[in-house]
Each structure stands twice: as C-alpha cells, then as structure tokens.
Amino acid sequence: MENTTARLHLLATYLRLRFGARVQKVPLDAGFSCPNRDGTLSRGGCVFCNPRGSGSGLGEDGLTLEEQWTVWTGRYARTRNAGLFIAYLQSFSNTYGPIDKLRRVLGALPALPGIVGAAVGTRPDCVDDERLDLVAALPLPEVWLELGLQSAHDATLARINRGHDAAASERAVRAAAARGLRVCAHLMAGLPGENARDFLATVDWVNRLPVHGVKFHGVYVCEHTALARQWRAGEYTPLEREEYADLMARALPRLRPEIVVQRLTGDPAGGELLAPDWAGDKRATTARIHELLAERDTWQGKDVAGEAPDAPNTTDAQDGRDTRPAPSGPPAPPAWFAVPPHRLPGAAPRLRDTEQARAWEGEYAAACAAFPHLRPVEG
Numbered sequence: 001m002e003n004t005t006a007r008l009h010l011l012a013t014y015l016r017l018r019f020g021a022r023v024q025k026v027p028l029d030a031g032f033s034c035p036n037r038d039g040t041l042s043r044g045g046c047v048f049c050n051p052r053g054s055g056s057g058l059g060e061d062g063l064t065l066e067e068q069w070t071v072w073t074g075r076y077a078r079t080r081n082a083g084l085f086i087a088y089l090q091s092f093s094n095t096y097g098p099i100d101k102l103r104r105v106l107g108a109l110p111a112l113p114g115i116v117g118a119a120v121g122t123r124p125d126c127v128d129d130e131r132l133d134l135v136a137a138l139p140l141p142e143v144w145l146e147l148g149l150q151s152a153h154d155a156t157l158a159r160i161n162r163g164h165d166a167a168a169s170e171r172a173v174r175a176a177a178a179r180g181l182r183v184c185a186h187l188m189a190g191l192p193g194e195n196a197r198d199f200l201a202t203v204d205w206v207n208r209l210p211v212h213g214v215k216f217h218g219v220y221v222c223e224h225t226a227l228a229r230q231w232r233a234g235e236y237t238p239l240e241r242e243e244y245a246d247l248m249a250r251a252l253p254r255l256r257p258e259i260v261v262q263r264l265t266g267d268p269a270g271g272e273l274l275a276p277d278w279a280g281d282k283r284a285t286t287a288r289i290h291e292l293l294a295e296r297d298t299w300q301g302k303d304v305a306g307e308a309p310d311a312p313n314t315t316d317a318q319d320g321r322d323t324r325p326a327p328s329g330p331p332a333p334p335a336w337f338a339v340p341p342h343r344l345p346g347a348a349p350r351l352r353d354t355e356q357a358r359a360w361e362g363e364y365a366a367a368c369a370a371f372p373h374l375r376p377v378e379g
Contacts, residue, residue, distance in 0.1 A: 006338035007299035117142025124172035184213035249292035257301030
C-alpha cells in the first residue's frame with residue numbers, strides 16, 4: 001500500500017495507534033542525582049551537561065511529583081487536547097541512589113490521574129537486577145527505560161567524561177529488554193572528536209541491540225558546561241544544521257522500522273544555549289530532515305529490510321556510507337508510519353469500509369503480529 005507522507009515511525013503516531021487517542025509525555029523531577037556529579041565518578045558531569053540536568057526545573061522549585069503532574073497535565077489538556085499521559089522521570093539518573101527512594105517514587109506513579117505509562121530516564125551504569133525488576137513491575141501498559149548511550153565508541157565516551165563504556169550500555173539494554181521493558185536509546189550526533197562515520201556506526205550498533213525506541217540529539221553548547229569552555233577556546237565546533245539534517249537522513253534508513261523515533265533533535269532550555277543558533281529552532285530542523293527524506297525517496301528501515309537485532313555490521317566507507325548491497329525491502333514506507341483518516345477521532349464509519357482502509361488494517365495487523373510492542377492497548 002503506497003504511503004508517501006510519513007517516512008519514519010514517530011512517537012506520536014505510535015502512541016495514538018496504541019491507545020486510540022493523543023498521549024502526552026509529562027516531564028517530572030523526582031530529585032534524583034547522578035554519579036557523574038556527586039563525586040562517585042566525578043563532579044564535572046558529562047562535557048555537554050549543565051548542572052541543572054535536562055529536567056523542567058519544577059522539582060527544584062519545591063513542587064512534589066503530584067504537584068508537577070497537575071501543572072503539566074493541566075497545561076497539556078488546554079494546549080494539546082491531551083487526556084492520557086506518560087510520566088517521564090527525566091531529570092538526572094532516576095535509578096541512582098537508595099533503592100527505597102526509587103520504590104517510593106515508582107509506587108506513586110500509578111495513582112496519578114490519566115496516567116497510562118511511565119518512562120524512566122537513567123544511565124546504563126545505574127541499573128541492576130533489583131532496580132530493573134522494580135521498573136518492570138509497574139502496573140501500567142506502557143513502560144519504558146530511557147538509557148543515555150550517546151556513542152558506541154569508548155574513546156568518545158572517555159573524551160566526553162561519560163564514566164562508562166559501551167559494554168556497560170549493551171549489558172543494560174539486554175538486561176532491560178529481557179524483562180520486557182521497552183528500551184529507548186539516546187544517541188548524540190556531533191560529539192567532540194567524532195565524524196559522520198563514527199555516528200553512523202553508533203546507529204548501526206544500536207540497530208543490532210534489542211531496543212524499541214531511539215532519541216536523536218544534536219550536540220549543542222550550553223552555558224556552565226565543560227563543552228562551553230572548549231567552544232570558547234576554539235577546541236570544539238558544533239555541526240551546522242544542514243550537516244545534522246544530512247546525518248539524520250542517512251541514519252534513519254539504517255534503523256529498523258519498528259523502532260519508535262521519540263526525538264529527532266535536542267531542545268535547549270531557555271537561556272542555556274550558546275551554539276549553534278539553529279539548535280533553538282527545533283521545528284525548522286525537523287522539517288529539513290523530513291524534506292531530505294522525501295528528496296532522497298528514502299525512509300526509516302529502507303536499508304535494513306529483513307535485518308534483526310545482532311545482525312553484523314558491514315559499514316566500511318570512510319564517510320559512513322553503507323556498503324551493503326541494496327536490500328529487497330518494500331517499495332514505499334510502511335503504511336502504519338501514519339495514522340490514516342479512518343483511524344482519526346470522529347471519523348465516519350464509512351471510511352473504514354474502503355479498499356485503502358482494509359489494506360492499511362492488513363498491513364498494521366501484520367506489523368503488530370511481528371512486533372508485539374506495537375499492538376493496541378485493549379480497553
């Protein structure tokens with residue numbers, strides 16, 4: 001079935017098909033810390049991370065989880081017509097610290113009004129069997145573990161003061177997936193010392209792991225970071241927007257189609273961005289990525305048709321271009337990359353009884369049979 005509009009598997013589409021309605025992620029700050037800032041590993045943190053982490057700041061303002069939830073869900077209900085929500089424990093490393101604190105925080109989530117899922121952001125070196133079991137036991141239909149992998153290259157991880165190696169990332173991904181958790185891998189393009197080949201090799205590495213989602217982040221320079229000092233000294237130059245968009249347009253075809261793309265670019269907080277200027281215009285950057293996919297007539301998964309996790313890496317070219325023979329994949333993006341008219345709220349029943357709708361439903365049913373995490377939530 002032809003589909004020329006949606007060329008990647010975006011989170012909003014995935015959630016609407018899973019729940020039959022708009023679902024909004026709600027950022028929460030539960031007051032966790034990070035071993036890369038409290039002195040366990042270092043006090044400087046990763047070179048790109050400012051002292052406030054990546055949260056909303058409401059936790060620092062003294063709001064409880066329940067109060068933060070009320071603020072955000074009220075705002076999203078008004079501005080985005082959302083009624084279902086996923087609690088995103090975003091700030092710092094949310095499985096780090098006393099196990100009893102994690103147990104209390106997770107235990108409070110299912111009672112939040114309108115909640116249908118949870119996403120727990122953390123580091124690969126901050127999970128163990130007990131913590132993974134706690135997250136996996138959450139009685140919610142949608143539970144994600146978001147892991148900051150960033151790069152497959154140990155030299156890069158050392159250069160950015162990450163504090164763990166790629167082997168730790170692999171162990172964490174496999175341990176989480178073995179418990180039925182949906183794993184979202186965070187990857188960064190434009191890290192110090194890396195080129196296009198390095199980044200695309202990281203994408204290939206993640207594509208071979210049992211991940212269910214990915215977040216792409218372009219490196220931007222924040223105030224009060226080690227990277228800011230390097231940038232001011234002329235030791236680091238961020239990617240240009242066109243370079244970043246080109247990398248994304250080359251990376252997505254190498255990514256399995258069932259992987260949910262949760263983010264295409266980073267989103268600096270107000271007042272923290274130093275460079276590049278384009279990082280502050282998320283809409284223009286994502287639009288350019290979509291334009292390049294259309295111009296090149298490519299889409300997510302086009303270059304990995306039939307591949308499964310743990311397939312070998314055969315990328316050899318110096319610039320990271322794939323040297324594998326062209327796969328015999330579908331001639332167009334999967335139909336289920338988009339929500340069709342007959343699946344939209346308030347659609348007339350007659351829209352379902354069309355040849356196009358029946359073809360879409362058949363393709364979607366086949367995808368759900370092959371990839372259980374895509375299946376709609378009943379009830």
